[in-house]
Amino acid sequence: MTCDYIQLATPGVQGLTPYVPGKPVEELERELGIANIIKLASNENPLGPSPKALAAITQHLNELTRYPDGNGYRLKQALSRHLGVSAEEITLGNGSNDILDLLARAYLTPESEAVYAQYAFAVYPISVQAVGARHQVAPARDYGHDLAAMRERINDHTRLVFIANPNNPTGTWLTQDALEAFVSDMPERVLVVIDEAYAEYVEAPGYASMLPLLQRFPNVVITRTFSKAYGLAALRVGYSVSHPDVANVLNRVRNPFNVDIFALAAAEAVLNDHDYLQRSLACNRAGLAQLADGFSALGLPYIPSVANFISVQLGPDAGEIYQALLHKGVIVRPLAGYAMPEHLRVTVGTEAENARCLQALQDILAERRAQ
Numbered sequence: 001m002t003c004d005y006i007q008l009a010t011p012g013v014q015g016l017t018p019y020v021p022g023k024p025v026e027e028l029e030r031e032l033g034i035a036n037i038i039k040l041a042s043n044e045n046p047l048g049p050s051p052k053a054l055a056a057i058t059q060h061l062n063e064l065t066r067y068p069d070g071n072g073y074r075l076k077q078a079l080s081r082h083l084g085v086s087a088e089e090i091t092l093g094n095g096s097n098d099i100l101d102l103l104a105r106a107y108l109t110p111e112s113e114a115v116y117a118q119y120a121f122a123v124y125p126i127s128v129q130a131v132g133a134r135h136q137v138a139p140a141r142d143y144g145h146d147l148a149a150m151r152e153r154i155n156d157h158t159r160l161v162f163i164a165n166p167n168n169p170t171g172t173w174l175t176q177d178a179l180e181a182f183v184s185d186m187p188e189r190v191l192v193v194i195d196e197a198y199a200e201y202v203e204a205p206g207y208a209s210m211l212p213l214l215q216r217f218p219n220v221v222i223t224r225t226f227s228k229a230y231g232l233a234a235l236r237v238g239y240s241v242s243h244p245d246v247a248n249v250l251n252r253v254r255n256p257f258n259v260d261i262f263a264l265a266a267a268e269a270v271l272n273d274h275d276y277l278q279r280s281l282a283c284n285r286a287g288l289a290q291l292a293d294g295f296s297a298l299g300l301p302y303i304p305s306v307a308n309f310i311s312v313q314l315g316p317d318a319g320e321i322y323q324a325l326l327h328k329g330v331i332v333r334p335l336a337g338y339a340m341p342e343h344l345r346v347t348v349g350t351e352a353e354n355a356r357c358l359q360a361l362q363d364i365l366a367e368r369r370a371q
């Protein structure tokens, strides 16, 4: 081979490392030959899909040969009613991840910059570096976003700011007041992307979506997903709400059929399944408390979380404990890739799954003490 195809990639891409997803159940089955595995590694909904979403998918099976509605008319109408915004403000994405990429592709160049926080969602650096743009990483405070530090990194080159509220993998969150002050102080040419992937779960006082502030702040872009509280991670469907001109721009660069027929139908159906959403939130509320109490009982510090996961601090042996959990059939998420090597992130599961994870952790810690 005379060509180095790695060296031929753009400089930004050469600097990337691939996103590491939670280990799939089937992979662990293959590797260890064990059964009865639980996966609490990808912030997935533990309840299984909404029956209404399943019924909607079934109704569209015969359309497999057809391209989907590239404009997602029906889902946009449903979202428009649900959110109280106009359809022109909505952009549908192949997961909200798609929207993050579209924003980077549409607004960043190698001469411009994006700002995000230390410990912020791992997709931001990937989206930014893939288009060759520069990034400024603001140090975190108590694992959460330090808005003052982020503000300091805004300069004439800045085009995008990414803020996950709540943030993954830390579960930390910002009040609407704090974000309002941050956005008020932002030049209008800087788009502030508020990633609300976990917004449905949050019950903390002072927390609220930025949606009501969109009219006042045309540079705010809100992203949401059907992957978490709505339980449709496999289908890949999310959306943004923004100024119509921003939506217009994203519409120019997106893949023409970026959301498939089943995703469109299931998302529309689950949006009206209030019972499913309420069950998701109740399960999560109880599960967060169960995990937090369990970690406390084991004397393990954790980062207080308002999302559907919680990151627990296990010290320098976290990597070994992760492996030991795998051998007991419990998949969680190591955070070494986030430069948090002492933490493991545990997704809230069903009551039984949370109990099994806590028991496995207790057994592993006892075994290690006995050695």
Ligand SMILES: *Cc1c(COP(=O)(O)O)cnc(C)c1O
Pocket (backbone or CB within 6 Å): 043, 094, 095, 096, 097, 098, 121, 164, 167, 168, 195, 197, 224, 225, 226, 227, 228, 233, 236, 237, 238
């Ligand atoms: C899970 C997650 C998303 C959503 O990803 P999808 O592509 O919509 O599945 C977005 N942002 C954050 C912070 C997440 O954790």
